[in-house]
Amino acid sequence: MARAVEPERRLLAVYTGGTIGMRSQRGVLVPGEGLAAVLRTLPMFHDEEHARACGLPEDTLVLPPASPDQRVIYTVLECQPLFDSSDMTITEWVQIAQTIERHYEQYHGFVVIHGTDTMAFAASVLSFVLENLQKPVILTGAQVSIRALWSDGRENLLGALLMAGQYVIPEVCLFFQNQLFRGTRVTKVDTRRFSAFCSPNLPPLAVVGADVSINRELVRKVRRKDRLLVHSSMERDVGLLRLYPGIPATLVQAFLQPPLKGVVMETFGSGNCPTKPDLLAELRAAAERGLLILNCTHCLQGTVTSGYAASMATVGAGIVSGFDMTSEAALAKLSYVLGQPGLSLDERKELLARDLRGEMTLPEADGRRPSLRSSSRGLGLAQLLSLSQETDAVREALAPSLACAAAHAGDLEALQALEELGSDLSLEDFNGQTPLHVAARRGHAGMVTMLLQRGLDVNARDEDGLSPLLLALRGRHQGVIRLLRAAGAGLSTQDLEDAGTELCRLASRADSEGLQAWWQAGADLGRPGYDGRSAVLVAEAAGNLEVVTLLQWLQGGAGVLAPGPEVLPGV
Numbered sequence: 001m002a003r004a005v006e007p008e009r010r011l012l013a014v015y016t017g018g019t020i021g022m023r024s025q026r027g028v029l030v031p032g033e034g035l036a037a038v039l040r041t042l043p044m045f046h047d048e049e050h051a052r053a054c055g056l057p058e059d060t061l062v063l064p065p066a067s068p069d070q071r072v073i074y075t076v077l078e079c080q081p082l083f084d085s086s087d088m089t090i091t092e093w094v095q096i097a098q099t100i101e102r103h104y105e106q107y108h109g110f111v112v113i114h115g116t117d118t119m120a121f122a123a124s125v126l127s128f129v130l131e132n133l134q135k136p137v138i139l140t141g142a143q144v145s146i147r148a149l150w151s152d153g154r155e156n157l158l159g160a161l162l163m164a165g166q167y168v169i170p171e172v173c174l175f176f177q178n179q180l181f182r183g184t185r186v187t188k189v190d191t192r193r194f195s196a197f198c199s200p201n202l203p204p205l206a207v208v209g210a211d212v213s214i215n216r217e218l219v220r221k222v223r224r225k226d227r228l229l230v231h232s233s234m235e236r237d238v239g240l241l242r243l244y245p246g247i248p249a250t251l252v253q254a255f256l257q258p259p260l261k262g263v264v265m266e267t268f269g270s271g272n273c274p275t276k277p278d279l280l281a282e283l284r285a286a287a288e289r290g291l292l293i294l295n296c297t298h299c300l301q302g303t304v305t306s307g308y309a310a311s312m313a314t315v316g317a318g319i320v321s322g323f324d325m326t327s328e329a330a331l332a333k334l335s336y337v338l339g340q341p342g343l344s345l346d347e348r349k350e351l352l353a354r355d356l357r358g359e360m361t362l363p364e365a366d367g368r369r370p371s372l373r374s375s376s377r378g379l380g381l382a383q384l385l386s387l388s389q390e391t392d393a394v395r396e397a398l399a400p401s402l403a404c405a406a407a408h409a410g411d412l413e414a415l416q417a418l419e420e421l422g423s424d425l426s427l428e429d430f431n432g433q434t435p436l437h438v439a440a441r442r443g444h445a446g447m448v449t450m451l452l453q454r455g456l457d458v459n460a461r462d463e464d465g466l467s468p469l470l471l472a473l474r475g476r477h478q479g480v481i482r483l484l485r486a487a488g489a490g491l492s493t494q495d496l497e498d499a500g501t502e503l504c505r506l507a508s509r510a511d512s513e514g515l516q517a518w519w520q521a522g523a524d525l526g527r528p529g530y531d532g533r534s535a536v537l538v539a540e541a542a543g544n545l546e547v548v549t550l551l552q553w554l555q556g557g558a559g560v561l562a563p564g565p566e567v568l569p570g571v
Contacts, residue, residue: 002168004070004108004434009165011074012107014099016092018154019083020117020142021395027180029145031082035113036061036144044158051065055331063161065374072165074111077103085115085122085141088177090234090335093122097129100137101230109136109164114399116141116188116196124332125181127172127357134222135355139183140176144193152177152194156339167214171358180206182218184329184359189300190197194530200301201324201361209531217495220358221464224405235261235338240331242266242298249278256282262292262334264327271304272323280317286293286320290345292338294352296322296330303361322360329359399423400434405433408450410444419454426456432463440468440484443477447483458489470495473521476513481520504529507539510547519554527557 015021015035023032032217034040036059039045046061054075055064065074077099100110114122128330130137139158142153156180160175172183177195185199206214237259241252242268249374256263265272265283273283273295287293294306302323336353342548400416400502403425406414415435419425428434439447448468453459461467469489472480485527491499499518505524506514514536519525526534539547 004166004168006108008069009066009070009072009108009163010106011072011109011111012100012103013074013111013113013161014096015076015078015082015113016085016096016115016407017079018113018119018141019084019144020113020140020146020157021082023147026141031084032147033078033082033146033351035078036076036458039157042154044154045161051559063158063165064163066166070166072161074161074165075107075536083115085118088115088118088122090125090236091126094129094230094232094234096122097230098232100130101228104135104228107135109169110138111157111160111164112137112139113137114141116143116176120186120188120197120326120328122187123172123333124326124329124359125172125234125335127183127329127359127491128332128336129231129234130172131231132226133172133228134170136164136167137172137178137183138164138169139172139174143192145195162352163212165207167220169205171220178208179204179207182332182358184332184357185326187300187326198300200326201303202358207501213529214498215502216465216498217470218481222410230340231336234335234340236335238262238264238331238334238338240264240266240327241383243268243273245274247274247279249276249282251280253282256286256291260291262294262338264294264296264322264330264334265319266298266327267295267304268298269299270302271297278284283319284317291346292334292348292352293317293319293336294322294325294330295319296325296327298327303363320349322343322352323362325360327418333357333359351360387552400427400429402431403427404433404438405445407438407447408442410439410442411445411448412450413451415447425451425454428460432461434460436460436463437471440470440477441475441481443472443475445477445479445483452483452487458484458487465494467495468493469521473517474519478517478520481517485520487523493495496523496527499523500527500534501529503527503535504531504533504538506546507535507547507551509541510539510542510544512547515547515550516554 013503017031021027021032021035022029039061045063047064051062054062060073060075066072096112110510119139119141126137133200139159140156142151142156144151146153146157163169163175163180174181174183174186176197181197181199181204182202185202186197188196188199189198190196203215203218205219206212207366239260241255241263245475283293297304304321312526325333331354333356337348343351378398402416403423406418415425429500434456436448436451439451459467469481469484469491472484503515503518503523515525528534529538536551538547539551
């Protein structure tokens, strides 16, 4: 997530309705028109003096200076008619995406003002409809009308405008109660509290307090400069089936009938369902006639696994695992995959099993992969490359990716074969990664040792701004962290600015391993998080006394390893 540098950032705020703009009519809240006029009266949302000097039209407002050298100017586009979010469907969300498409080149970013009841569904659908997104699209709303004296609407809308205006966030997000969430990861969890949304299986992308704390490693990066693609052919005939103890097979049979083409099935725990033969027969019959069934847990946190016989039975019935997707994201993904033309059933299942918009966490590979020394056709890597020796350009183009693939597999022999053929192991692949980045991320200590001996840059950053040390830190590979630190690796100033909030999060979860890994990487364990508290204070408040003891011990200088080299300058 890069900081925007333009002196003027122009945003389009699409007002669809919702509580934030509602007014009371005979004691009942109804969608309220004229949100721009209301915002114009609030100094935090509009600098009238600057607007007059610039000659801005009535529907365009300007925030007070976001920074000494930057202004955020935004135009409010009010939908006609306004919607109660309970009445919104895929059709309306596709129309919002098409509005963004029409104005895409005119604005730096977009804010969608939406009702909270179906905002998580809207964020997920927009995430899949908008492909190759390179600008921020941030949804927000309120639990209480912005017209009320005590309202969360002002804070939420201002935060969304500032995040979209000051940062380059190339994905659909949701901003609520000072937290920026990925759109495909949120769900509404409270009807009355201002903290209405949570992201159960992914930390927030950013948290706003006295400072803005950004989890840069999580923000999706733009890989290619492809044009925006809006998928308007989303399948509408998808449904959500929540299993409950004793659910009759006849009810399941009735639900799974045409025209339904796909269903998200909410199961127990880690993906389990009743193993009654008649129920499984209905699921198997539906899958065999081409109905796509995506298995998601109805638990708020956790993932679907195949460790139980009850969950294995659903796999046998042709059901696809949704891993840790929310039901909202799973329903949107089903609609997207079924809307893609010309795909076979197996191709659609394969697409469902892939992480497309950051909507799910795939399990780590189990390590059972073939060596790169031999391909399925019996050609060794050295043979494969020697076939291309007449075309040096081809060999040079392939070598960085092959070296990274060897590092991923921990295949020292393959890497040595590449080196023997004259390949430069320090070259970067298309992600800007060297084999050292990949080996560090995978925790291959032997591979890291070999590459360090070859003189690879221990502090090189890939396209995502990640160093080998940060990648090893993410994987909790403490042996690799020690090797990299001994070779001179260090955290940058920016890394350390982001560390405080992460340390507090680990302390609140009693994650001793994570805290030790950060300490080994050279982080200051006393660095405050976004709310000014240090990790030890957070651990004390959470009653994690073992973590308090560990932090005091590490900060007191005890431990196996010294923190290591000095902090690097910012990069």
